[in-house]
Amino acid sequence: MTQNAHPVLAGPALWSAQAHMPSVLERQLVIERGEGSYVFTTAGQRLFDATAGLWHANVGHARPELAEAAHEQMLRLETYHIFGRYLNDRAVELAEVLAGLSPIADPKVILNSGGSDAIDVACKLARRHWQIEGKPSKSTILSREFAYHGLHAYGTSIAGLQFNRDGYGTESLVPETARVSTYDIDAVRRTVEEIGVDNIAALVAEPIQGTGGVIPPPVGYLEGLQEICQNGDILLILDEVITGFGRTGHMFATERYGMQPDMITFAKGITSGYAPLGGVFVAPRIWERFYRDSDDTPIFRQGATYAGHATACAVALRHLDLLEDLKLLPRVQELEVVLQAELASLEEIEAIVETRSAGLMAGVALRDDLSAEAITDALVSDGFITRPLRGNTIQLSPPFITTDDELRELVGAMKAAVLAHDGK
Structure with a gap:
């Protein structure tokens, strides 16, 4: 064994995708079921799926049809x-x-x-x-x-x-x-x-x-x-x-x-x-x-x-x-208007550099000294799944069945998380 060798970490047999394994082990969330715009972990937490999985859960989860x-x-x-x-x-x-x-x-x-x-x-x-x-x-x-x-x-x-x-x-x-x-x-x-x-x-x-x-x-x-x-x-x-x-x-x-x-x-x-x-x-x-x-x-x-x-x-x-x-394409056009209005309310926050959106997808870019990953982790604790992307950006792309109020709650939670972490 070489000097200063690092121990090999234990974990589940499943090798996670796109993951730095030492960073995710012991903090992984196991999703066991979904319902509409929400998913539930094996620990019993209910999370609003604000990314629609990997951009795909457009009609929501667990539809019987x-x-x-x-x-x-x-x-x-x-x-x-x-x-x-x-x-x-x-x-x-x-x-x-x-x-x-x-x-x-x-x-x-x-x-x-x-x-x-x-x-x-x-x-x-x-x-x-x-x-x-x-x-x-x-x-x-x-x-x-x-x-x-x-x-x-x-x-x-x-x-x-x-x-x-x-x-x-x-x-x-x-x-x-x-x-x-x-x-x-x-x-x-x-x-x-x-x-x-x-x-x-x-x-x-x-x-x-x-x-x-x-x-x-x-x-x-x-x-x-x-x-x-x-x-x-x-x-x-x-x-x-x-x-x-x-x-x-x-x-x-x-x-x-x-x-x-x-x-x-x-x-x-x-x-x-x-x-x-x-x-x-x-x-x-x-x-x-x-x-x-x-x-x-x-x-x-x-x-x-x-x-x-x-x-x-x-x-x-x-x-x-x-x-x-379900007339979901016209619904996306309606939600786009709501999303843009809510994103505009973030412009007053100094720690938010830019918001970008089109349709029902948006990116919220943060100041370099504020970690997008830290904000997304905080939002999980608050009941929302978002995702850090390139450019210190947070992804929002909820299901098409999202309500106006759920969009407002999502952006409001993000605003609160950014303000709480700014300066830490």
């Missing part, structure tokens, strides 16, 4: 793969419904198990597209500073959060990636010029950055990205894993901002987290090449065992009906 949809489907067929000539009826049905909702006209729908899968598929498809088009130099995938696109190899490689990229012995797990400015569209143009449009396959962007700190697009920024991509013949991939299916008050943020992407990735909100499911909308300019009636038509080698999982698709179909039945 979705449990029944899964139960009924499993009794009929749990799943069957969608490889080659085989399909299952639920995947076919869901894809047709999604195609009708897609902001991309006449799309094909690739289904998989979640957002990281979707990003991996979209980036690979972008590179495959240009190889087939006879432009093999177009291989670089651009993404934005502070971006989060999951943690598969491609998501790690295009991450704009450096701590998710570090420690793997190479600058980028998948080669040919680069970051562009999140705020300055002229800086984006300069980066594109430096790399050269003949070397760029695609640009991936969240319409509203989530994990990077809840950063809505600056005025004209997304339109600038669209113009750069169109002029440079660069594929535009919008990552709507967080924003898709109503989080912005529109079915997709693509519609809110009037964008025309070549691909859209989606996940979380398609089932509100009741089953793992994600996918990609693909525009005709990309998919048609793979559908031509010719002996030399190429194959795109994508797919996973649980792609188009029948039970997950059944849950998604019932969930989409539920969004409509």
